[in-house]
Amino acid sequence: MNRQDTQSVVLVGVGGQGILLASEIVAQTAMKAGYDVKTNEVHGMAQRGGSVIAQIRYGSQVNSPLVAKGTARVLGALERIEALRYADYLTPGGLVVVNSQAITPVTVSMGAATYPDNAEDMLQDQFENLIYFDAAQKAIELGNIRVANVVLLGVLSTGLDLPAETWRKSIATCVKSTYQELNLKAFEEGRNMAA
Amino acid sequence: MKEGKQRLRQLLSGNEAIARGAYEAGITVAAGYPGTPSTEILENAVLYRDAIYCEWSPNEKVAFEMAAAASCAGARSIVTMKHVGLNVAADPLMTLSYIGVEGGMVICVADDPGMHSSQNEQDTRQYARFAKIPIFEPSDSQEAKDFVKIGITVSETYKTPVILRSTTRISHSRSIVEFEGRQENPKPIGLEKNPPRFVPIPIWGRKMRKKVEERLQQLSQAAAQSPANRIEWRDRQLRIVTSGIAYQYAREVWPDASILKLGFSYPYPNRLIREFADGANSLLVIEELDDILEQHIKALGIACIGRDYFPGIGELSVTVLQESRARLEGKEFCGMSSPKYIDCLPARPPVLCPGCPHRGIFSALGKHDVVVTGDIGCYSLGTFKPLNRMDIILCMGGGISMAHGLDKAGEKKKIVGIVGDSTFFHSGITGLLNIVYNKGCSTIIVVDNRSTAMTGHQEHPGTGLTLMGEKTTAVSIEQIGKACGIERVHTIDPYNVKETQRIIKQELESEKPSLIVSRAVCPLRARRKVGAIRRIENEKCRACGACLKLGCPAIDGSKEKPEINEYLCYGCGLCEQMCPFKAITDTEETTS
Numbered sequence: 001m002n003r004q005d006t007q008s009v010v011l012v013g014v015g016g017q018g019i020l021l022a023s024e025i026v027a028q029t030a031m032k033a034g035y036d037v038k039t040n041e042v043h044g045m046a047q048r049g050g051s052v053i054a055q056i057r058y059g060s061q062v063n064s065p066l067v068a069k070g071t072a073r074v075l076g077a078l079e080r081i082e083a084l085r086y087a088d089y090l091t092p093g094g095l096v097v098v099n100s101q102a103i104t105p106v107t108v109s110m111g112a113a114t115y116p117d118n119a120e121d122m123l124q125d126q127f128e129n130l131i132y133f134d135a136a137q138k139a140i141e142l143g144n145i146r147v148a149n150v151v152l153l154g155v156l157s158t159g160l161d162l163p164a165e166t167w168r169k170s171i172a173t174c175v176k177s178t179y180q181e182l183n184l185k186a187f188e189e190g191r192n193m194a195a
Numbered sequence: 196m197k198e199g200k201q202r203l204r205q206l207l208s209g210n211e212a213i214a215r216g217a218y219e220a221g222i223t224v225a226a227g228y229p230g231t232p233s234t235e236i237l238e239n240a241v242l243y244r245d246a247i248y249c250e251w252s253p254n255e256k257v258a259f260e261m262a263a264a265a266s267c268a269g270a271r272s273i274v275t276m277k278h279v280g281l282n283v284a285a286d287p288l289m290t291l292s293y294i295g296v297e298g299g300m301v302i303c304v305a306d307d308p309g310m311h312s313s314q315n316e317q318d319t320r321q322y323a324r325f326a327k328i329p330i331f332e333p334s335d336s337q338e339a340k341d342f343v344k345i346g347i348t349v350s351e352t353y354k355t356p357v358i359l360r361s362t363t364r365i366s367h368s369r370s371i372v373e374f375e376g377r378q379e380n381p382k383p384i385g386l387e388k389n390p391p392r393f394v395p396i397p398i399w400g401r402k403m404r405k406k407v408e409e410r411l412q413q414l415s416q417a418a419a420q421s422p423a424n425r426i427e428w429r430d431r432q433l434r435i436v437t438s439g440i441a442y443q444y445a446r447e448v449w450p451d452a453s454i455l456k457l458g459f460s461y462p463y464p465n466r467l468i469r470e471f472a473d474g475a476n477s478l479l480v481i482e483e484l485d486d487i488l489e490q491h492i493k494a495l496g497i498a499c500i501g502r503d504y505f506p507g508i509g510e511l512s513v514t515v516l517q518e519s520r521a522r523l524e525g526k527e528f529c530g531m532s533s534p535k536y537i538d539c540l541p542a543r544p545p546v547l548c549p550g551c552p553h554r555g556i557f558s559a560l561g562k563h564d565v566v567v568t569g570d571i572g573c574y575s576l577g578t579f580k581p582l583n584r585m586d587i588i589l590c591m592g593g594g595i596s597m598a599h600g601l602d603k604a605g606e607k608k609k610i611v612g613i614v615g616d617s618t619f620f621h622s623g624i625t626g627l628l629n630i631v632y633n634k635g636c637s638t639i640i641v642v643d644n645r646s647t648a649m650t651g652h653q654e655h656p657g658t659g660l661t662l663m664g665e666k667t668t669a670v671s672i673e674q675i676g677k678a679c680g681i682e683r684v685h686t687i688d689p690y691n692v693k694e695t696q697r698i699i700k701q702e703l704e705s706e707k708p709s710l711i712v713s714r715a716v717c718p719l720r721a722r723r724k725v726g727a728i729r730r731i732e733n734e735k736c737r738a739c740g741a742c743l744k745l746g747c748p749a750i751d752g753s754k755e756k757p758e759i760n761e762y763l764c765y766g767c768g769l770c771e772q773m774c775p776f777k778a779i780t781d782t783e784e785t786t787s
Contacts, residue, residue, distance in 0.1 A: 014543065015545065016548075027206055027369060028206065031206050031371065036370075036371060037206060037369070037370065037371060038335070038368055038369065038370045039206075039368060039369040039370075040364060040367060040368045040369075041367055041368075041369075042311060042367070049543075049545055049546045049548060049748050050543055050544055050545035050546070051543040062370075063443040063444070063446045063447045064443045064444050064447050064512070064513050065335075065364060065368035065369075065370065065440075065443070066364065066368075066444075066512050066513065068447075068512070068513035068514050068517070068530075069514045069530050070530060081540050081541075082543075084534060084535075084536045084537070084539075084540055085534065085537065085540055085543075086534070087534035087535065087536070088532065088533065088534045104748075104751045104752075104753050105541045105542065105543040105544075106544070106546045106579075106746055106748055107541045107542050107543070107544065108541045108752075108753045109743060109746070109748070109750060109751055109752035109753060109757075110580060110581045110743055110746060110752060111752065112541075112580065113541035113542060114541065114753070115541055115753055116536075116539050116540070122536045122539065125535075126534075126535055126536060145762055
């Protein structure tokens with residue numbers, strides 16, 4: 001892989017949804033697969049329920065940790081409208097995986113803004129290559145809503161050229177041992193859905 | 196690689212790498228005050244607690260002074276802070292430059308271009324020039340680690356403290372770092388009895404002043420030869436001078452250009468700059484925030500292009516530089532267009548978390564027509580609607596002093612000053628003292644959630660625990676208030692709406708200054724719900740909107756009648772107390 005072949009992944013959602021863990025899993029997987037890796041995450045104020053973005057890049061030699069607009073091969077969103085907010089990061093035709101869960105921003109709760117009721121139509125219109133599903137519901141069925149992020153990763157992993165076994169290894173190292181089995185199940189669930 | 200053995204390689208954030216660098220450099224003393232994006236440096240340094248003494252000091256000045264003294268005594272030290280923290284520590288910085296150090300000292304300052312989590316943008320490189328000390332600017336995590344070690348060597352060789360300037364994208368980006376072993380400090384520890392060396396009273400200070408200038412000359416030579424600075428020769432037609440994270444962006448946007456990459460950027464390595472610029476057709480200077488290098492290169496008589504094409508406000512990125520490149524080449528650039536549906540999307544600003552105890556205070560203050568002077572912390576979020584209960588914010592501890600200023604200026608409304616628990620210890624106490632001493636009458640509220648919450652729940656003098664995890668005296672805010680001379684000191688539970696409202700009303704009516712300590716642990720820190728999850732009984736709810744005035748993210752007001760999201764609710768019960776129709780109950784009661 002040469003410099004031009006650097007792969008970029010963008011994960012977005014709402015503070016507290018587990019974006020940082022998901023980002024760590026992608027990065028560890030790429031590193032275990034032998035690539036140079038850089039990631040960037042938002043910490044601090046934005047984490048308090050705000051819109052959050054994590055970026056991962058891997059290849060033979062990566063310079064910028066930030067993904068340039070229009071270059072992400074994969075965009076994963078843990079909240080449905082957040083995919084639309086960061087749509088400009090995606091390369092044309094790139095894979096978009098969206099958790100259909102809606103989290104109402106406080107601006108909507110207090111009536112200062114409205115949450116679009118046709119988000120799915122917008123997503124279908126915006127993205128050619130979209131997988132749209134209820135990852136939160138899948139996670140609840142698996143036993144814990146908190147693994148929605150890993151269900152999403154399972155789907156998203158099919159859009160990247162990293163070996164499935166490497167994904168599983170990095171999930172096992174990134175989560176606490178008590179949650180390993182649950183997270184691995186969540187990953188398989190996502191992976192099977194995309195198949 | 197040593198003797199064919201593979202070194203350990205790990206994916207580290209810049210902050211983790213700096214902590215690793217502190218370990219490898221033989222640093223034994225580390226101090227700081229939390230501040231995004233610098234906080235995780237000490238949180239990771241403490242993982243080496245057997246080798247490094249680590250502490251959260253009450254503020255950056257105190258942290259700086261303790262580390263400075265350690266290095267004057269021969270120890271290797273690091274002090275960490277965010278950019279605005281160096282303003283607090285600027286006083287000792289300016290004079291430590293004169294006195295210098297014996298053991299190496301790295302002042303690690305993390306800037307926040309783009310103001311992701313800060314109240315201003317500051318370029319710490321200005322401080323290096325101001326204090327006449329060296330500065331290092333890593334471009335990734337490996338360099339963040341390496342530059343701590345180079346910094347310690349330069350610091351000991353030239354007996355000067357050095358600055359390591361990180362930025363948000365260095366501190367919070369991860370990249371691969373190769374580990375090495377620790378180099379212990381060979382120096383014996385002990386402050387030499389030598390007043391002309393350590394006491395900058397004018398007679399000796401004037402001599403130190405001259406030495407500082409001599410040192411600058413020597414350091415400029417050292418910078419020109421430092422491994423932290425390098426020339427990457429490629430196409431000699433286009434040459435770029437850059438530093439820090441900007442290097443990474445420049446390398447991607449101009450893959451074929453020759454680059455002078457400055458990691459040891461001040462004192463300016465003039466010889467290297469001249470060598471690089473010699474015979475250049477076109478020289479670009481790409482730097483984040485201020486145009487420091489550009490102005491200096493121009494002062495050397497070298498023509499270059501900088502601020503006219505590269506923005507000085509906000510952070511740079513590949514996309515920003517692509518736009519600059521297009522303008523330089525007179526081409527059209529269409530890579531900055533916004534997402535198609537961006538205008539249809541509701542904004543999602545950060546908000547006070549569900550169950551946040553600050554909400555009780557801001558909600559109660561909403562009943563009064565008062566001016567609220569605020570402070571830096573999670574409670575800054577009380578500014579936003581619907582709480583809308585913060586009127587001015589300046590800096591840490593500023594809420595207390597500004598309340599007094601409004602009072603003395605003749606503000607017609609009653610004045611409430613807000614301060615956090617950590618920021619009370621940081622720089623709030625002197626303001627409180629001032630109110631008593633100068634006969635003010637403001638109402639000061641310490642929103643004490645038992646931690647430095649915004650930066651990720653660090654300990655402080657009030658929590659009873661040190662950064663090293665040892666139990667210690669938990670300093671009482673109430674007792675400090677009384678010792679400052681405040682007679683009216685109250686402690687309240689912010690989840691108790693009636694009591695909170697009663698005390699606030701009573702103290703606003705008082706002609707004397709008062710201190711209200713609103714005490715409830717941050718539920719995120721406690722990692723537990725405050726109480727039972729609440730629900731809204733649809734048949735009793737009359738959609739009056741009283742609960743929505745709390746601005747709680749767990750209450751969805753977008754439907755005909757509000758609903759509580761059971762996954763988000765922390766069970767603080769404020770909404771139950773707000774509801775005039777008793778429509779909000781706890782789920783445990785209703786399901787049993």
